[in-house]
Amino acid sequence: MTAREATVLALDSCLTEVMAIPGALDAMLVDHTSGMAVSFSGQPRGVDADKAAAALTEMLRASMDGLSRACPGDTVRIGDLLISTDQGHHLIRLTDTLFEGPLVIYVRLDMERSNIALARHRLRAISEQLLA
Amino acid sequence: MPSLDTLLAGLAKERATGALRVGRAGTVYLDDGRITYMTCAQVPGAERLLAAGGRVPESALRRLQADGGTERLLEEGRVTLGELQYCVLGAVLDAAFFLLPVTGARPRFRPGEGHWLGGRWYFDVPGLVRECARRRARLAETWPRADLDTSPVRAARRMPGQSVTLSDVQWEVAIGADGEATPLELAKRLGRSGYAVLLAVRRLAAAGLIVAAAETEPLPRRVKRLDVARHRADATAGGPLGPVVTGDPTDIELLLRLRKALEELT
Known part of the structure; x- marks a missing residue:
């Protein structure tokens, strides 16, 4: 599935923007409701995009369930999620849309070359441009 | 064709x-x-x-x-x-x-x-x-009951647990399930995609929160000790190999629940 539009920020051109974040290794757009990989960039390096998207969706669902039990008020709306591993950082941004969703932007960042604060700021700006 | x-x-x-x-x-x-x-x-x-x-x-x-x-x-x-x-x-x-x-x-x-x-x-x-x-x-993985996709559904009267966490679509489905609307009719009413509602229904059914409107007993019935003893007797009496098939629908339900629970443990 590909988009042929090249105006402001289309669903697929937004990944080009995400990949321009310093230290970005690969990125993916996921529809959280269906667990579908909307688009992905970078080398999949033996990772199946469909399976990765489904796994990310499950991870997010578990995070939301867990957080809703752990914080006061019992309802959560995750803005972004940062997971650091021994090999790098995983930054996940959830954007509410006016119908279903949320739309998930996932980016894997290089440990040495990335700046988390900058990456987080850029990712938020991109998601706002994409879905105002 | x-x-x-x-x-x-x-x-x-x-x-x-x-x-x-x-x-x-x-x-x-x-x-x-x-x-x-x-x-x-x-x-x-x-x-x-x-x-x-x-x-x-x-x-x-x-x-x-x-x-x-x-x-x-x-x-x-x-x-x-x-x-x-x-x-x-x-x-x-x-x-x-x-x-x-x-x-x-x-x-x-x-x-x-x-x-x-x-x-x-x-x-x-x-x-x-x-x-x-x-x-x-993914639907089948969530809960293998395809009949729930097409039959009217309603919320279970009692929750088979003490507390539960719901997503936004699940909440809308749980309060919208009136025992008359099928999941796809619910989707139209809610303005949600059909698949999102089917998935929510299956997940809620797996948790025992949604049942088909025609079902009378929402909670899994306890297997009577007598039944267990009888099954064991059947199995030892040279019956077919493999798990005992009782033909009792509530029994299959129980096994599915058990499998689901075991899968969630891993």
């Missing part, structure tokens, strides 16, 4: 432009062999999803459909290009999920006909078929 995806693959190869009407079930729109839009009578279309979101009223969408199209919709700033693409993507995949398996209808191709929301995102037939198969497998 060839299946719908074979027909579509043929049209894609011919680089056809037009609309393929599948009886009353729905329509597939193609542009130069690429699928631009798809409707299915069973599920809400992109217009309904957009309107349900509250930002674009249905009257405004009808006006835009008649004059201006998506160009003006984007110009007016009601939705961004990304949102429109995401909405069309969701609506088309949802329609494909329910339309592709349709058989029996005689599809008719009308050259040149297009859909006003099409052309912002393109789909290929193998991609659609693969995604629909993945979605179907």
Whole structure:
């Protein structure tokens, strides 16, 4: 599935923007409701995009369930999620849309070359441009 | 008669432009062999999803459909290009999920006909078929009860636990399940995609929170000790190998629940 539009920020051109974040290794757009990989960039390096998207969706669902039990008020709306591993950082941004969703932007960042604060700021700006 | 995806693959190869009407079930729109839009009578279309979101009223969408199209919709700033693409993507995949398996209808191709929301995102037939198969497998993984997709559902009177966490769609489904509407009727009422509602129903059913309206007992009945003893006796009496099949539906239910619970433990 590909988009042929090249105006402001289309669903697929937004990944080009995400990949321009310093230290970005690969990125993916996921529809959280269906667990579908909307688009992905970078080398999949033996990772199946469909399976990765489904796994990310499950991870997010578990995070939301867990957080809703752990914080006061019992309802959560995750803005972004940062997971650091021994090999790098995983930054996940959830954007509410006016119908279903949320739309998930996932980016894997290089440990040495990335700046988390900058990456987080850029990712938020991109998601706002994409879905105002 | 060839299946719908074979027909579509043929049209894609011919680089056809037009609309393929599948009886009353729905329509597939193609542009130069690429699928631009798809409707299915069973599920809400992109217009309904957009309107349900509250930002674009249905009257405004009808006006835009008649004059201006998506160009003006984007110009007016009601939705961004990304949102429109995401909405069309969701609506088309949802329609494909329910339309592709349709058989029996005689599809008719009308050259040149297009859909006003099409052309912002393109789909290929193998991609659609693969995604629909993945979605179907995910439904079965969540809870293997396909009958819940088509029967009226209602909320269970008692929760088989002490506390539960629900997602937004699950909440809407739980309060909307009135024992008369089927999941797809609920989807139309809520302005949610059909698949999202099916998935929510299966997940809620797995948790014991939603039951088919016809079911009388929402909670799994305890297996009586007497029954267990009898099953064991049957098994030792040279019956068929493998687990004992009782034919009792509540028993199968219990086993499914057990398997689900075990899977969640790992």
